[in-house]
Every structure is written in structure tokens, then in C-alpha cells.
Amino acid sequence: MSTPPSDTLFADDAAARRVEALYRTPDIVAQRAAIRAALALAPGERVLDVGCGPGLLCAEMAQTVGITGAVVGVDTADSMLRIAGRNRNGLGQLSILPGEATALPADDGAFDAVVCIQVLEYVPDVAAALAEFRRVLRPGGRLLLVDTDWASCVWASADDARMRRIVAAWDAHCPHPQLPRTLPTLLTAAGYDVVHVEALPLLSVRRSENTYCEGMTDVIARFVVRSGAISPEEAAAWRDDLARREAEGTTFFSLSRFMFIARCEGGGR
Numbered sequence: 084m085s086t087p088p089s090d091t092l093f094a095d096d097a098a099a100r101r102v103e104a105l106y107r108t109p110d111i112v113a114q115r116a117a118i119r120a121a122l123a124l125a126p127g128e129r130v131l132d133v134g135c136g137p138g139l140l141c142a143e144m145a146q147t148v149g150i151t152g153a154v155v156g157v158d159t160a161d162s163m164l165r166i167a168g169r170n171r172n173g174l175g176q177l178s179i180l181p182g183e184a185t186a187l188p189a190d191d192g193a194f195d196a197v198v199c200i201q202v203l204e205y206v207p208d209v210a211a212a213l214a215e216f217r218r219v220l221r222p223g224g225r226l227l228l229v230d231t232d233w234a235s236c237v238w239a240s241a242d243d244a245r246m247r248r249i250v251a252a253w254d255a256h257c258p259h260p261q262l263p264r265t266l267p268t269l270l271t272a273a274g275y276d277v278v279h280v281e282a283l284p285l286l287s288v289r290r291s292e293n294t295y296c297e298g299m300t301d302v303i304a305r306f307v308v309r310s311g312a313i314s315p316e317e318a319a320a321w322r323d324d325l326a327r328r329e330a331e332g333t334t335f336f337s338l339s340r341f342m343f344i345a346r347c348e349g350g351g352r
């Protein structure tokens with residue numbers, strides 16, 4: 084059986100720690116703040132975080148909903164569940180469970196809100212996941228999605244042809260590298276009302292230490308070499324070029340994630 088591409092990104096503990104480090108950069112901390120502001124949770128609400136990864140958003144949301152509310156984080160990767168468990172910080176209102184986006188361990192109508200951040204692009208059957216989110220949302224509940232469109236990537240390089248080859252090879256890391264442009268249609272077909280859409284840019288210019296861009300350079304280089312699409316020598320030359328730009332202060336990286344908030348009136352069943 085072939086290995087799903089995302090397994091090489093999240094399955095082992097070292098890879099999960101790299102994702103956690105990436106998600107602790109100021110770029111992603113700021114995006115989580117924007118997500119929490121848009122979600123506008125109130126004390127006492129029940130929230131499900133599907134594909135919770137290192138659980139950083141779970142812990143933040145648990146502080147907001149307080150002990151009268153509940154946050155449940157689910158993920159398919161044991162490595163991520165271990166990290167999310169450590170990041171739980173003893174919060175009694177936060178549970179971390181194994182769970183698959185298309186078969187959630189939750190009752191019908193159990194949640195006021197479902198969030199799914201940078202996960203649907205890894206789920207082969209997106210329509211099945213949206214139906215499952217609707218099943219576990221109460222009538223009138225809200226769904227917040229964030230996904231990346233990798234075609235929005237602008238990344239300065241001394242060798243643009245090589246850069247394009249590397250970003251194209253990276254597209255194989257998930258089944259839907261350009262998912263956001265299809266989400267309004269998929270959400271409507273699944274019975275949701277899309278009430279808010281927003282671009283969340285990630286931008287690094289000049290010096291870019293401890294940024295999403297810097298962390299992703301490492302993640303992408305490992306993936307494209309392991310997939311066999313790019314030789315180790317070419318990936319090393321790419322990284323050297325980016326390091327030189329960093330030293331010169333000529334880094335330019337821009338990538339857009341897109342946030343969707345949708346409501347469902349009827350529940351899924």
C-alpha cells in the first residue's frame with residue numbers, strides 16, 4: 084500500500100516537533116489570534132478542533148470557553164496527539180482524542196463550533212468531512228476553516244525555474260494544494276451558508292528569522308528530496324540561495340491562507 088504524502092510530514096515525532104516549532108513562530112501566533120477573533124467564542128461554548136496538530140489553538144480556545152465550556156481536539160497522528168497532550172497544560176475543559184475528519188468521535192449536534200485549520204487540504208474526501216462536521220454541529224452552529232492555496236506563493240530566488248520546480252514538487256504533499264478556491268462551492272453543496280471569507284497572508288521581507296518562511300524552507304526541502312522529485316544537490320543549492328538572500332536582507336516570501344466561516348441551520352441528520 085502506498086504511503087499518503089502527509090504521513091511523511093506528521094507521522095514521526097521529529098516531524099511533529101518541526102510542525103510545532105513552525106506553529107510557534109510569530110507569523111502563525113498572529114494568525115491564531117485572527118482566527119480566535121473571527122470565531123468570537125463565548126465562555127461556556129463547546130468547540131471541536133479537527134486535526135488539532137500540536138494543540139496550540141485548542142489550549143488558547145480552552146482559556147476562552149473556561150471551565151463551563153469544552154474544547155475537544157482530534158487528530159489522526161499519534162505523534163501530534165502526544166504533543167497536543169503535553170500542550171494541554173492541565174486544562175480540565177480540554178480533551179485530546181484520536182479522530183479522523185470523516186468519522187469523528189462525537190455525538191450528533193454536540194458542538195457550538197467546529198474549527199479545522201490547515202487540515203482539509205490533506206483529506207481526500209472533503210465533501211465527506213464537511214458532512215461529518217455538519218453532523219456534529221448543533222443547528223445554527225458555526226464552522227471555521229483555514230486552508231492554503233499554494234498557487235499564491237511568491238518567493239524570490241536567484242533561479243526562478245528551480246523555484247517553480249520545487250514549489251510544483253511540494254504540491255504533491257497533499258491531495259488539494261489549491262483547496263480554498265473550491266470551498267465556497269463545496270460548503271454550499273454541503274448545506275452551509277458561507278458568512279465570511281478572508282485572506283490571511285504570510286509575508287516575510289528582508290530578514291526573516293524565526294518565520295513561517297524559514298521553517299517551511301526546511302519542511303519543503305526534506306519533502307521534495309524524499310519524494311524523489313528534486314535531487315539533494317538541487318535542494319541544497321536552493322537552500323543556499325535562500326540563506327544568502329537572508330544574509331543580504333533580500334528575502335521576499337508571500338503565501339495566502341484563506342479563512343471561511345460558515346453556518347448550518349439544520350444539522351446534518
Ligand SMILES: C[S@@+](CC[C@H](N)C(=O)[O-])C[C@H]1O[C@@H](n2cnc3c(N)ncnc32)[C@H](O)[C@@H]1O
Pocket residue numbers: 089093102106133134135136137138139140157158159160163182183184185199200201202205206
Ligand atoms: C498542518 S497540521 C495543522 C495542525 C493544526 N490544525 C494547526 O493549525 O496548528 C495538519 C494536521 O492535520 C492532521 N490530519 C491530517 N489528515 C487528517 C484527517 N483526515 N483527520 C484528522 N486529522 C488529520 C495531521 O495529523 C496534522 O496534525
